Amino acid sequence: MAYKHGVYTSEQATSLVPMTQTDSGLIVAFGTAPLHLASESAGANKPVLCYTYKEAVKAFGYSDDWEKYSLCEVMKAQFALFNMAPVVLVNVLDPSKHKQDVKEKQIPLENGVAKIADPVLLSTLKVVATSGGTALTADTDYTAAHDDDGNTVITAIEGGKIATSAAQIYASYTMLDPAAVEKRDIIGGVDTDTGKSEGLELIEEIYPRFGIVPGIIIAPGWSDDVNVAAVMKAKTHNIDGHFGAICLCDIPTKEAKTYTDAVAWRTKNGGTEVNGRIYWPMLKLGTEKYHMSTQEASVMNYTDSQHDDIPYYSPSNKALQADAACLEDGTEVFLSAAQAAYLNGQGITTALNFIGGWRTWGNRTLAYPSNTDVKDNFISNRRMFIWVGNTLITTFWSKIDDPTNKRLIETVVDSANIWLNGLVAKGALLGGSVEFREEDNTTTGLMDGILHFHVRMTPPAPAREIDFIQEYDTNYIATLFS
Template sequence: MAYKHGVYTQENPTSLATMTQTDSGLIVAFGTAPLHLATNSAGANKPVLCYTYAEAVKQFGYSDDWKKYTLCEAMKSQFALFNMAPIVLVNVLDPSKHSQMITDKATAITNGVATVSDAVMLDTLKVAISAEGTALTKDTDYTAAFDDDGNLVVTVISGGAIPTGTEQLYLSYTMLDPSKVEASDIVGGVDTASGKATGLELMDEIYPRFGIVPGIIIAPGWSSDVNVASVMRAKTSNIDGHFNAICLCDIPTDTVKSYTAAGEWKNKNATAEKNCDMCWPKIKLGTDVYHLSTQLASVMNYTDSQHDDIPYYSPSNKNLQADSAVLDDGTEVYLSSAQAAYLNGQGIVTALNFIGGWKSWGNRTAAYPSNTDVKDNFIVQRRMFNWVGATLITTFWSKIDDPANKRLIETVVDSANIWLNGLTAKGALLGGAVEFRDEDNTTTDLMDGILHFHVKMTPPSPAREIEFVQEYDTSYIATLFA
């Protein structure tokens, strides 16, 4: 040690840890995107974090044909309708698999313009004057761009190699074919040779990629498939080995056409999962038809944003961006409050137009009514447990491999309790506490470096029923003689 002579200072780490703020409802959306319209394509099976609509369109493109390109529905809901950010988008439409080659397609020229409605991958386009002819030069002989409807417009450049009076061009290109995408592409898997994950298997990459805990999984247009929904439910637990999320799934509206049938469908398809919320029917705004799960995810984001990004307010009885509820064939659905309550009693979230316009309606997870544990069958309880768990993990991860001594234990207990007390004061909890108990920590566990902390908390349940009892009081007749 160096020789010292004088006054010196040193610092010890703060005995209280600052609690990290985890995102309560980061949406991870799986589906298909019109990559041919993207200016900086994200490609297939790559999670992309987007904070703006322009950012999403740049990497995925945008089309109003939501049946072909399902991620566009989530983009429209999140950014245009609810002005919420961010969202993680995962496109599974792979141009190397879900496409077809078009060779020498004769395309008529009208007023110097040839138009193609196919989903053309622009970098594969070859334009010729004749079948199997020599390729013309882009931006010298012609220009190629997409119009507002997603059509490819090839415009003849005057003075180029295309003779005046040419009546048609021959176009060869690779065309995206979203009809080739199957439920198995959404489910995904892991390539045994490369180790590359696809589809829902990418959930484990979200936190390592972006440092944000995923909170909500959706797959517009696909979650009504029982196989996709089953894997979505499985992927809500133990994400990246640590975190839990919820998934929002739709009951199909092409075959399930009544509220009673929706309950039967749920029971038949065994969707009693605590981290899953089931939705029925669809909703419509103008000419746009949304899956209820898509808007419900955005409603959750908006509701959380109004309460310090803490998910203790229910998404039920919150405004939807809708002017009607519909089935797949466009038939309008108007539920009475009693019919909507029936769906809620089956663990299904629906849309109700009762007081104040169209609102999401339902507090129960898909676990209800078979699971009677309150932390599992209320949406707010489930989301609060997921969120508190994620916050504790991200906060105290830095303490892993520190000496398992009294100081570490006190730091964890004191820091967590101060935080829980703050949530209680805010009204996000009715109470909460963290304890380090003798009965939970055996000598052999402590010797092996394993510490068990017991967390008790009570998020408030939603006031799902308020009753006023009215009574005729004869004593007030005396006021007639006052």
């Protein structure tokens, strides 16, 4: 050590750690997309973080045919209806597998223009003037592009090899086949040949890829399948070995056409997942039909954004972008308040047009009514426990492998308690504390570097019932004589 003579200063790390802000409601949506319309296709089984509608369309394309391309429903709801961002989109429609090859299809030519309605992958398009003829040259003999309706428009170039009098041309191409996508593609897994994750297995890659904790898992058009829903529920736990999330699933309105059918379906197939929500029926806005899971995911985003991205407000009784509730075939559904309450009592969230227009209606998770633990069966409480847990993980990860001493313990306890006190002051918690208790920490555990901190917290329950007790008071008769 160098010889010193004088006055010196040094610095040490602040004993309080600022808490990281985890995203309470990052939506991760799984489904299919019209990649043939994408200008820079993201391909299949690659999560893409999108902050704008333009980014989403650039990577996945857009089509109004949501039955074939379910991710477009999410794009429309998130960016157009609720103006919320970001969202992670995962397309499972694989052009290398879910495709059909078309050979020399005769296409009518009118004034030098031909249209193909199939979802053509332009890179595979080959055009000939006559059957069995020599392939024509793109941008010399013709141009090919998609129009706003998703058609492939082939236009003859003057001076090219397509005769001005030609009545038809012949096109060979590969087209996407969204009908070939199956629930196993959504469920995914790990490809044994490449070792790459596919489908819902990709939820594990969200935090390593983007540094944002996934909050809400949806798969509109697919989550009404019991097998897909089962995997979605499983994936809400222990994400990337540490984090939690929730999943939003739908009841199939093809099978459940009445609210009593919905209860019967939920009883048979819904399960009791504490991190799950289930919905019936669908929503309609103009001619467009939305799954309730899609809209409520965006409702959660919007509600959180109005309260500092802290999920202590229930998404129930919040405005939907809808002018009707409906079945998949478009049949409109109108529930009375009593019928909606009956659904809620069975753990089903629905849509109610009672006061204030169409609104979400229901506070319960799938744990209700079999699980009476308040931290598990109210969605706002469930999300708060997940969010607080995720925040503690991301904040104190930097302290892993530090020496197990009083300074470490005091730093964690003091930092976490200051943060929880702030949540109490905001009204997000009724109370909260962190303790390092001797009864939770054994000598052998501490010798092995294992520390247990006890977290107590009380999120406010949603005011699901407000009663006014009215009484006729005879004392006020005396006011007649005053």
